[in-house]
Amino acid sequence: MSDILAKYGPLAARRQALLGSGGRDPFQLRIDRLLSPTRALIDGRETILLGTNNYLGLTFDPEAIEAGREALARFGTGTTGSRIANGTYGLHRELEQAFARFLDRRDCIVFTTGYQANLGMIAGLAGPRDTILVDADSHASIYDGCRLSGARVIRFRHNDAEDLDRRLARLERPEDGAVLVVVEGLYSMLGDVAPLAELVEVKRRHGAFLLVDEAHSFGVYGAHGRGLAEHCGVEAEVDFVAGTFSKSLGAVGGFGASDHPHFGLLRYAARPYMFTASPSPATMASVLRILARIEAEPELRTRLWANAHRLHAGLRELGFSLGAEPSPVAAVVLADERQAVWAWNLLLEHGVYVNLALPPGTPGRRSLLRASVSAAHTPAEIDAALARFAEVARRLTAAT
Amino acid sequence: MSERAAILETVVAILREQCPEAGEIGPESDLVADLAIDSAAAMDLVMEVEDRYDLDIPLNELADLRTVGDLVELVARHLEGRQG
Numbered sequence: 001m002s003d004i005l006a007k008y009g010p011l012a013a014r015r016q017a018l019l020g021s022g023g024r025d026p027f028q029l030r031i032d033r034l035l036s037p038t039r040a041l042i043d044g045r046e047t048i049l050l051g052t053n054n055y056l057g058l059t060f061d062p063e064a065i066e067a068g069r070e071a072l073a074r075f076g077t078g079t080t081g082s083r084i085a086n087g088t089y090g091l092h093r094e095l096e097q098a099f100a101r102f103l104d105r106r107d108c109i110v111f112t113t114g115y116q117a118n119l120g121m122i123a124g125l126a127g128p129r130d131t132i133l134v135d136a137d138s139h140a141s142i143y144d145g146c147r148l149s150g151a152r153v154i155r156f157r158h159n160d161a162e163d164l165d166r167r168l169a170r171l172e173r174p175e176d177g178a179v180l181v182v183v184e185g186l187y188s189m190l191g192d193v194a195p196l197a198e199l200v201e202v203k204r205r206h207g208a209f210l211l212v213d214e215a216h217s218f219g220v221y222g223a224h225g226r227g228l229a230e231h232c233g234v235e236a237e238v239d240f241v242a243g244t245f246s247k248s249l250g251a252v253g254g255f256g257a258s259d260h261p262h263f264g265l266l267r268y269a270a271r272p273y274m275f276t277a278s279p280s281p282a283t284m285a286s287v288l289r290i291l292a293r294i295e296a297e298p299e300l301r302t303r304l305w306a307n308a309h310r311l312h313a314g315l316r317e318l319g320f321s322l323g324a325e326p327s328p329v330a331a332v333v334l335a336d337e338r339q340a341v342w343a344w345n346l347l348l349e350h351g352v353y354v355n356l357a358l359p360p361g362t363p364g365r366r367s368l369l370r371a372s373v374s375a376a377h378t379p380a381e382i383d384a385a386l387a388r389f390a391e392v393a394r395r396l397t398a399a400t
Numbered sequence: 401m402s403e404r405a406a407i408l409e410t411v412v413a414i415l416r417e418q419c420p421e422a423g424e425i426g427p428e429s430d431l432v433a434d435l436a437i438d439s440a441a442a443m444d445l446v447m448e449v450e451d452r453y454d455l456d457i458p459l460n461e462l463a464d465l466r467t468v469g470d471l472v473e474l475v476a477r478h479l480e481g482r483q484g
Binding site for chain 1: 432438439440444447454455456458460
């Protein structure tokens, strides 16, 4: 009988090769202490955090921390139950109502993590008689949700409305089956955005439903921060929206929202909602506070976008190839995995943390240094990080 | 040329573009072991094949895909289904 973990032999070999090139495991990085939303101690060194998805920089908001502390004291450390048993507190309903109001949707459901929000939304909406058309570059949680649904799943070319149109046109539909199109707002690896106006036109023509995952675009796009659909003026055509608390909202959790009159039935059908403990009271309380700040302070987005443009322009000036037009995510495309690991280590040794993203988790099998900015970065921090990137560029040029 | 032989020729041509350094490619070639095609690359390969034949192969059907021959069989089945 073979070892149950023997199948991971190639993975172990690849990990060994990664360690060999830098000595540090990029996927087991330990942050020793957070100094602020943009600074941390790593290996005893003060490091600029440029890869946290903390887009609005609100993780240390004093009122959110105080609200979380108060909820801890009043409701305890955890709910010890699922939403359908003893895990729904007034706070959970209050937050759902606050989201529904903010998003201008009839109803909202809160999930325990962003991953589970996509799982719960997709597997709750689609079933074995249905078909899901999924953007090729979708996040793993979307693919996993598709699998959990039991629906027939067809992948269309990333951000390609014509390809979606072609595939919808040749679809054979059982009479009792619906079609769900799933896309993201801002794609987190390359920092590109979905052409929502075009996608909406196609889905409308084919009578499909549309779910947009605004995980990375909520709080970032739109006049009110509701996401890319608001920015594109197509919210009324988006049937379902999903999102996470772990980016702009600075916590852990997720949500789904809709105007569909029967959307609430997902509470009785979506397994990732039903069979997991509900989010902690402290999380609910802090997110309520952060949501109010997003609503009241559009200047947070103004600062975020100024930083995004500063970083993007600086990286372009240094000659780096970037994954997309300016957005809060700037993906530096490097030649191969080895070069990316080397550059990632060099930046870290010089006090800058970015995300290392390698195939197969990246579009087009590219090796990326994924930087993301926050409203909390100062221009001086962005410039300091760019100075370190300049050192990477200098050494790359010297090596060729 | 039989339909399956023609599909094999097309699939091998696509694989030659995607894996220029691969040695001989035949129906028995293992996608992972011989061609270093992981799960994400396999989905991209299938997308290329879908475009050539103007068909959709649901992801649900890729779980048992191991060899080039498996892919040829999958495409042939879909083409037959379309004709039938």
